[in-house]
Amino acid sequence: MKRTGDRMTNTLERLQKVIAKSGITSRRKAEQLIVDGKVKVNGKLTTELGTKVSANDEVEVNGVPLTKEVPVYFMLYKPRGVISSVKDDKNRKVVTDFFQEVPERIFPIGRLDYDTSGILLLTNDGEFANLLMHPKHEVNKVYVAKLKGIPHKNELNTLRKGVKVEKDLLKAVGYKILSTDKKSQTSIVEITLHEGKNRHIRRMMDHIGYPVIKLKREKYGILTLNGLKPGDFRALTPHEVKKIRHSASEIVE
Incomplete structure (x- = not known):
């Protein structure tokens, strides 16, 4: 595995961490790949999770060599x-x-x-x-949603505790009503999440009866x-x- 950048090439890292850094899978799945005999180091099958490698070592996963890039x-x-x-x-x-x-x-x-x-x-x-x-993780992700209808605060408060939709518990960390339009019966609401399940906000708002018309993620942490x-x-x-x-x-x- 070749490595570019200005770090010393003899630094040792755990094999599963190196595989995860390559972006092909998570660290836990990388561990399973090692245990399952899918990983080679310098041409030799490696099944020990404690294995450490340097940038000079050639790592293969399922027969494909890893190429380490400078992270961007x-x-x-x-x-x-x-x-x-x-x-x-x-x-x-x-x-x-x-x-x-x-x-x-x-x-x-x-x-x-x-x-x-x-x-x-x-x-x-x-x-x-x-x-x-x-x-x-608790990285704040802030969305602005245009909703069909004008929700009451007590309805939005239920989102803090979470609503069960199919098998998912969908929660919001917080919310803020930015504007309402009684004539068109629409509202603009800021919603903060920590995690984001599939169609999280749309499913959550559908559940309490205020479908999302338009949605934008405006903040991600800082x-x-x-x-x-x-x-x-x-x-x-x-x-x-x-x-x-x-x-x-x-x-x-």
């Missing part, structure tokens, strides 16, 4: 009508289409629904992605959309990456 981190203002994936079997536009000039093999951290716009993070750092996607238009992206600063890492309350080894 981006924020995209995802437009509506774009898939949060690296490819789509229906040939619809995907978020990585905006990064044609970026040489690294980046992928989205989590997802935004096809009809939802706003902040989406992309990286080639699998460990960073898995850290942020873990359900126990990040905002300031200065960006739909389809624009920028690299995160080292300070921003550090702050986002530390905003997670639990890191699961």
Whole structure:
């Protein structure tokens, strides 16, 4: 496994951590791959979880060599009508289409629904992605939703405790009613989440009787959309990456 960057090449790291950093899977799944005999180091089958490797070691997973890239981190203002994936079997536009000039093999951290716009993070750092996607993290994600109908505060308060929709308990950390329009019977509500299950806000609001007309994620931790238009992206600063890492309350080894 070749490594670029300015770190010393003889630094040893746990094999499962190196695999996770490559972005192909989570650390726990990497551990299972090792135990299942799917990983080789310098051509030799390795099944010990305690194995440590350096940047000079050649690592293969399922016969495919890992190529370690310098980690990169981006924020995209995802437009509506774009898939949060690296490819789509229906040939619809995907978020990585905006990064044609970026040489690294980046992928989205989590997802935004096809009809939802706003902040989406992309990286080639699998460990960073898995850290942020873990359900126990408490990174504030702030959405602004246009709703059909005008909910009462007591109805929105139920979202703090959570509502059961199918098998999921869907919660909101907080909310703020930004505006209401009695004539059109619509409202604009700011909703804060920590975790984000599939179509989390849309399903949650449908459940209490106020369907989402339009939805945008405006904040992700310390990040905002300031200065960006739909389809624009920028690299995160080292300070921003550090702050986002530390905003997670639990890191699961």
